[in-house]
Amino acid sequence: MLCKKKSEEEGSWLVRGNLHTKQDRNQQQAPLNPDKMDFIPRPEMLDFHGVAMTHYFTCNWENVQNFQARPDDILIATYPKAGTTWVSCILDLLYFGQSSPDRQTSTPIYERVPFLEIAVPSIDSGKDLADKLSTSPRLIKTHLPVQFIPKSFWEQNCRIVYVARNAKDNIVSYFHFDRMNMIQPEPGDWSNFFQRFIDGKMVFGSWYDHVNGWWKKKQTHSNLHYMFFEDLVEDTGREINKLCCFLGLSPSAEEKRRITGEVQFESMKKNEATNYSSVAFMDFKISPFMRKGKVGDWKNHFTVAQNEKFDEDYKKKMDSTLQFRTEI
Template sequence: TDIVSIEHVSIPSMAKLFYFHGVGMINQFTKNWDNIQNFKARPDDILTATYPKAGTTWVSYILDLLYFAHMGPDRQTSIPLHDRVPFLEICKPPLPLHLTSKLPTTPRLIKTHLPVQFVPKSFWEQRCRVVYVARNAKDNAVSYFHFERMDSGMPEPGKWSTFLQNFMEGKMVFGSWYDHVNGWWEKKQTYSGFHFMFYEDLIEDCGREIDRLCSFLSLSPSPEEKERVKASVTFDNMKQNKMTNYSTFDSMNQTISPFMRKGKVGDWKNHFTVAQNEQFDEDYKQKMKNPDLKFRYEI
């Protein structure tokens, strides 16, 4: 892939990055801050947490189907996934906090990109179950770059080399990938209701990961139900599905880059130069000291 031919094409954006309690943020995620922090979680809520572009929509859809596929095809064909699994911190009408309180389903499925220290305390107090999905930093950076190119609600990414430098320095919306992943990994060590997933494992064997998720959630779908979920959540099916591909979102110009772009492990090789890769690996070693947290960059 010739990155040079696409790197300057992006949507003009008004969003400006600023530091909020030490973490890169934009106004639409902080202007409702007090309400977010005072969010009243319920004990059966399930929170899906990710760094942006690490498999949020994928795992949200798996959870939604595991719990609510029995509610019939109307829900699947008429309600966009982002209304079924609201985004805790987004601040566009209708406010998800408002949406979440009106969710007709139990458990409530809620998603967030917040670093662990920003999560409303009630989720921990109520002992809610948490599913965290992590993706290797190189593919995550590439996916985030293309997302910022097509979403006018996000800061403009500039060219790839600039973006990559910002990514390494943590000058990103929702902050540093390293801090995010490390912070949530640490939480897992002390919080029992926690399931940590890797994007690469999902790509390698989605059925196995669905089984592990069911085990964590004490769900026992029939083999037929499991097969239906697995078939629905393939990348190609989700890309074609208007309820999961964000084609209903005005801020996204999917002609620049589709929201569901490639869904692969190893696309970073089409973007990183040899020099960028060496610099990135060196930087990574400094920031990722935990020997237990290992990522795969190809399968």
């Protein structure tokens, strides 16, 4: 009943019909009233098999778990705000940049690379969008911890690209994301959010459990490529080369240079097909979806005391074989 009730309450304000480009929406729908955004009821977190979630990611659970993966599917897995859109765009360009160059600006990234588990009232669920994909391979994204991944991805031995971001920058990005995303729980102030992150009371659960769980899976699943956000920032071209090796792709040097240029942060931030500006439940007056894309912004948010507390907690929870950089 929770899902039905939420649909009735929230379906009218979450989106302006189906998610299309901003131009399409302006032609077809009345704009969302920004004055009413403060009154939108945000979801509450729930404990879902030991992981903090919201109904937007559990309502369609049975259908998501029964998703039928194909052998050539590529799953992009991340903790929220760890470089999902960045890697999604890179893969989309590697596979379809030459054959369908117009899709990079005409079709929103969330339609090209569906968010598998999302189910928001009055728009197609991520699972339905994934089923409708006509591309080969299908590119699909998820924020699910490894234990929640539909079994067909393992049965089909699908290639999986996991992207991890250092915890300090990840928490800062997640904080600003929750401030502007009305289908996320109310973030509260920074100090409250900081403590929630340490306690693992975040949508999609503990950052530590997420990155450690996927790292452990990498040791037994050869078709899992584990990437780091910091490496992408440091040398995007190098990381694209590694991706190509993993995927068995051999684009020309010129093509790789072109892709590297197109996925620079400022270019993606200006592109309406990648910056999520067509999503009505994200309030860009609070913060853009793509904010800074830097390594080390945590220094502008952490107090000295918070940093000391974080470092102490980090030592207790991290897999010692998994190493992150908090500056480059």
